[in-house]
Amino acid sequence: MNKDINKQGHFGSFGGRFVPETLIYALDELTREYSTAKKDPRFRRELSYCLSQYAGRPTPLYFASNLSRYLGRGIRVYLKREDLLHTGAHKINNTLGQVLLARRMKKTRIIAETGAGQHGVATATVAAMFGLECVIYMGTEDIKRQRLNVLRMRLLNAKIVPVKSGSRTLKDATTEALRDWVTNVGSTYYIIGSVVGPHPYPVMVRNFQSVIGKEARRQILAKEKRLPDYLIACVGGGSNSIGLFHPFFKDKKVKFIGIEAAGEGIFSGKHAATLVKGSVGVLHGAKSDVLEDKFGQINIAHSIAAGLDYPGVGPEHAFYKKIRRAEYYAVTDSQALKGFDLLSKVEGIIPALEPAHVIAYLQTRAQKLKPDSLIIVCLSGRGDKDLDIIYGR
Amino acid sequence: MNRIEKKFKELKEKKKKAFIVFITAGFPSLDITRRLVLELEKNGADLIELGVPFSDPLADGPVIQNSSQRSLKAGTTLDKILSLVKSLRKHTQIPICLMSYYNPIFCFGKKRFLSLARSFGVDGIIIPDLPPEEDKDFISACQRSKIDTIFFLSPTTALKRIPFINRMTRGFIYYVSLTGVTGARNRLPTDLIKRLKIIKKHTDKPVCVGFGVSTPEHVKQVFSIVDGVVVGSAIIKKIQDNAGSPGLVKKIGRFVKYLSSA
Numbered sequence: 255m256n257k258d259i260n261k262q263g264h265f266g267s268f269g270g271r272f273v274p275e276t277l278i279y280a281l282d283e284l285t286r287e288y289s290t291a292k293k294d295p296r297f298r299r300e301l302s303y304c305l306s307q308y309a310g311r312p313t314p315l316y317f318a319s320n321l322s323r324y325l326g327r328g329i330r331v332y333l334k335r336e337d338l339l340h341t342g343a344h345k346i347n348n349t350l351g352q353v354l355l356a357r358r359m360k361k362t363r364i365i366a367e368t369g370a371g372q373h374g375v376a377t378a379t380v381a382a383m384f385g386l387e388c389v390i391y392m393g394t395e396d397i398k399r400q401r402l403n404v405l406r407m408r409l410l411n412a413k414i415v416p417v418k419s420g421s422r423t424l425k426d427a428t429t430e431a432l433r434d435w436v437t438n439v440g441s442t443y444y445i446i447g448s449v450v451g452p453h454p455y456p457v458m459v460r461n462f463q464s465v466i467g468k469e470a471r472r473q474i475l476a477k478e479k480r481l482p483d484y485l486i487a488c489v490g491g492g493s494n495s496i497g498l499f500h501p502f503f504k505d506k507k508v509k510f511i512g513i514e515a516a517g518e519g520i521f522s523g524k525h526a527a528t529l530v531k532g533s534v535g536v537l538h539g540a541k542s543d544v545l546e547d548k549f550g551q552i553n554i555a556h557s558i559a560a561g562l563d564y565p566g567v568g569p570e571h572a573f574y575k576k577i578r579r580a581e582y583y584a585v586t587d588s589q590a591l592k593g594f595d596l597l598s599k600v601e602g603i604i605p606a607l608e609p610a611h612v613i614a615y616l617q618t619r620a621q622k623l624k625p626d627s628l629i630i631v632c633l634s635g636r637g638d639k640d641l642d643i644i645y646g647r
Numbered sequence: 648m649n650r651i652e653k654k655f656k657e658l659k660e661k662k663k664k665a666f667i668v669f670i671t672a673g674f675p676s677l678d679i680t681r682r683l684v685l686e687l688e689k690n691g692a693d694l695i696e697l698g699v700p701f702s703d704p705l706a707d708g709p710v711i712q713n714s715s716q717r718s719l720k721a722g723t724t725l726d727k728i729l730s731l732v733k734s735l736r737k738h739t740q741i742p743i744c745l746m747s748y749y750n751p752i753f754c755f756g757k758k759r760f761l762s763l764a765r766s767f768g769v770d771g772i773i774i775p776d777l778p779p780e781e782d783k784d785f786i787s788a789c790q791r792s793k794i795d796t797i798f799f800l801s802p803t804t805a806l807k808r809i810p811f812i813n814r815m816t817r818g819f820i821y822y823v824s825l826t827g828v829t830g831a832r833n834r835l836p837t838d839l840i841k842r843l844k845i846i847k848k849h850t851d852k853p854v855c856v857g858f859g860v861s862t863p864e865h866v867k868q869v870f871s872i873v874d875g876v877v878v879g880s881a882i883i884k885k886i887q888d889n890a891g892s893p894g895l896v897k898k899i900g901r902f903v904k905y906l907s908s909a
Contacts, residue, residue: 262780272749272776274706275799276826278808419712420702432705437827439803536750536776537703549724550754551702 263453266576268569271452273432273539280439285454287359292461297354304350305465308383309340311347313466315473315630320600325616328626332482333603333633334470336494343606343635344466344494345376349445351462353380356443363387363442367431369396369424369490370561370608371403372635373447378412388412391431395422396560402639421554424490424564428538448491449568452539456568463497470630471501483624486511487632488611489529489582490562492571494634499580500570509581512571513611515557516584526555527584528567529575542569558587558643559607561635589614594637594644606635607643650742650770651795651818654693655853655874665819665875666866666907667855669696669746671714671883673723675890677731683886686900688741691907696773696877697732699725699747706775708830710880714887725755733767744771744797744818749782757785761792771795771818779815786815797821800846800854802836809849819853819874822846824860830880831861835868843872863906878906 263269271281291297305311313335322330336344349366356364364381367390368374374390381388390407394416397404407414420426428450435444449456449463467485474482485502487495489512502508517525525531528543535544537552545553545565555565574580585593590607593614598604605613612631616623623629637644648656658665668687672680684695700715700723707715725747732743745764752760752774764772772794779786779798789796795818800809803826813820822843825836836842839856846854856869857877866876885902889895 270781271778272781273778274775274801274823275778275812276801276803276823278778279801279803279805282805419716425703429703429705433708433828436706439826534753536748536753538705539776544750546750546754548754550751551719552750 259457263457265570265573268542268572269453269456269540271539272536272541273452274436276436276439277452280435281452281454283359287355288454288458291355291358297358301351301354305347309346309350310338311465312469313338315470315477318601321597324596324600325620327620329620329623329629331616331629331631332474333631334466334498336466336632336634337603337605337636341372341376341379342638343372343376344463344497345373345447346379347465347497348447348459348462348493349373349376349380352443352445353384353386356386357384359443361441361443363389363438364445365389365391365431365434365442366445366447367391367424367427368447369427369563370559370606371396371400371407371639372561374412375403375406375410377445377447378407378410381412382410389434390414391417391427391434393417393422393424393427396424399643400560400639401642423555423560425552425555432538448493449496449570450491450538450540450566456540456570459493460496460500460570463493464500466494466497466632467499467501470498474630478628480628481505481508482630483627484509484511484629486513486612486615486629488513488562488608488634489567489571490526490564490608491566492568494632496568496570498630498632499574503579510574510579512580512582513615514582514584515559515562515611516586517556519586520584524556525584526557526562526564528565529571529582530584537566540569542572543567543575558590559611561606561608562611583615585611585614589618593617603633604637605633606637607640609634610637649793649795650740651694654742655819658693664870664873665693665853665855666691667694667696667875667877668692668882668903669698669877669879670886671698671700671711671718672728672731673700673718673721674714674883674886675717676721677723677727679896681731681735682896683899684735684741685738686896687903688739690900690904692741692903693875694742694744696744696746697728699728699745699751701748701751704748706828708828708880710883710887711829714883725751725760729763729767729769732769736768742770743768744773745769746773746775749774749777757788761788761794764794765792769794771797773797773821775799779812790817799823802826802842809846813850813852816852819855820850821877822854822856822873823858824856825858827858829858831884832859835859835865839869840872843869847872863908866906
């Protein structure tokens with residue numbers, strides 16, 4: 255499958271590097287450094303040490319017996335518990351990998367964008383651990399709705415730059431972070447939080463997140479002596495889903511299902527269902543599916559889950575969709591809230607609103623899945639951060 | 648010979664440098680943009696860059712970003728900008744380049760864009776988020792349509808990459824004076840002249856400097872070594888400060904005359 259990704263980071267016709275000339279050198283430098291590090295046993299040992307001793311890997315693959323019984327028809331659901339990681343979401347798998355790279359490259363300043371704040375917290379965390387200066391770009395809309403994560407980032411000594419332009423959410427935070435990087439490219443390492451952006455980020459972030467799928471594959475084979483029928487994960491930028499899917503890419507019988515945010519409905523104009531409803535375009539350095547108007551202006555996305563509220567998606571997802579390796583569906587805000595409630599009540603696990611979309615998909619459309627099927631859901635994060643949204647409504 | 652080439656040749660014969668003005672098309676309105684182009688020409692502009700507004704202009708600073716947002720709100724589209732060029736061509740032969748991010752052109756349809764741009768009198772295209780390796784087909788199509796493809800060199804561009812950019816470029820090379828987004832600066836980088844001298848050695852094409860050029864002193868400083876300068880944010884800022892004033896067009900004309908008299 256690696257032949258589908260060429261040297262310039264194209265997945266089929268998607269991906270690439272649509273960035274100002276100033277960044278080309280930095281991206282080349284990063285590509286070189288990453289490909290050396292990847293093969294360096296010391297780097298791998300260090301990363302694996304951090305993942306196990308600091309972040310808490312491996313995460314359990316938990317058989318959700320109550321949820322399975324609730325769904326019926328012999329369906330068995332396992333949850334990959336990324337919510338149990340340090341900082342409460344899968345984001346730390348990636349920030350640990352990238353901060354180790356930043357250190358190798360002798361960068362002294364870390365920047366990142368964040369939507370839900372999970373990536374911001376995961377970045378601020380690793381920056382604190384390694385004693386690096388950290389600046390987080392966050393839309394003012396997200397600052398309002400993810401107050402808890404803002405407080406955590408402050409505590410971790412990160413400087414938060416509120417972004418007031420455009421949608422005031424993840425899209426504009428990302429644009430601002432890219433502007434910062436163009437300006438401070440010499441001293442600064444930009445930790446992108448998802449499988450988006452210019453090459454090598456989509457490949458690199460996917461590889462760091464692939465630990466999810468690799469573990470899950472080993473765990474399900476140990477528990478069930480067979481591969482699952484479905485892998486289901488939520489898709490904003492798409493890092494937890496690609497992380498789960500990618501190690502199963504060659505297992506053709508394993509179906510991939512990505513769940514996007516339908517917001518107030520996919521025909522309402524207020525949604526973030528990029529793969530379901532978008533078209534091909536270029537945003538934040540890569541060609542992929544985007545939400546745009548007919549003039550190529552990027553639309554403002556909407557989702558109750560800040561981490562899904564993004565009008566773009568990783569190019570590898572656009573590629574999976576095109577070659578029909580994965581299917582993508584969308585779930586509304588109100589359905590997601592019911593999924594949130596369901597998992598909390600039946601399993602005693604409060605999910606983040608992002609993976610609550612996956613629970614809602616199972617809740618509303620399980621009848622479309624094969625009876626007696628074996629499913630792995632990526633429970634990408636925990637829901638503490640969302641209580642303001644839940645109780646503010 | 649197209650209008651850009653001709654202009655640089657003329658200037659060279661007169662031992663003069665190109666004064667290039669960037670304005671955001673449709674800011675504050677397309678009609679004012681049309682009048683501005685004509686007024687700027689009278690006041691010393693040698694080439695006009697018309698900015699096509701984009702929702703997420705990641706190479707631009709707050710001034711141009713803001714002007715783009717306002718232009719979009721006023722309903723500016725690439726279609727309308729092309730028509731504007733068409734109507735301008737009845738009155739002026741000043742070289743006109745469009746500066747657009749990739750996505751508006753991609754969504755417009757690259758083929759359709761080129762055929763309209765060519766027949767309406769666009770001379771060059773500058774795409775700040777398109778490194779030449781990303782769309783070589785489009786670049787050769789531009790060149791077949793006699794539309795110059797203007798690419799950037801930056802302070803971070805590796806020396807070994809310069810010949811490649813030089814090869815893909817037509818018209819002139821756009822040198823980004825600093826690592827950063829567009830916007831006025833108090834002073835230009837100290838190693839700028841040194842860097843430009845190196846670049847001049849590696850290219851046979853005119854080299855123009857932009858980003859941060861905002862005073863007659865800046866202009867004078869770089870004119871000693873390059874073939875032209877691009878001024879954008881300083882002018883957009885002036886437009887912004889005077890938007891709504893009846894004397895806007897004349898005022899901007901005078902400002903450009905002041906800048907270009909260096």
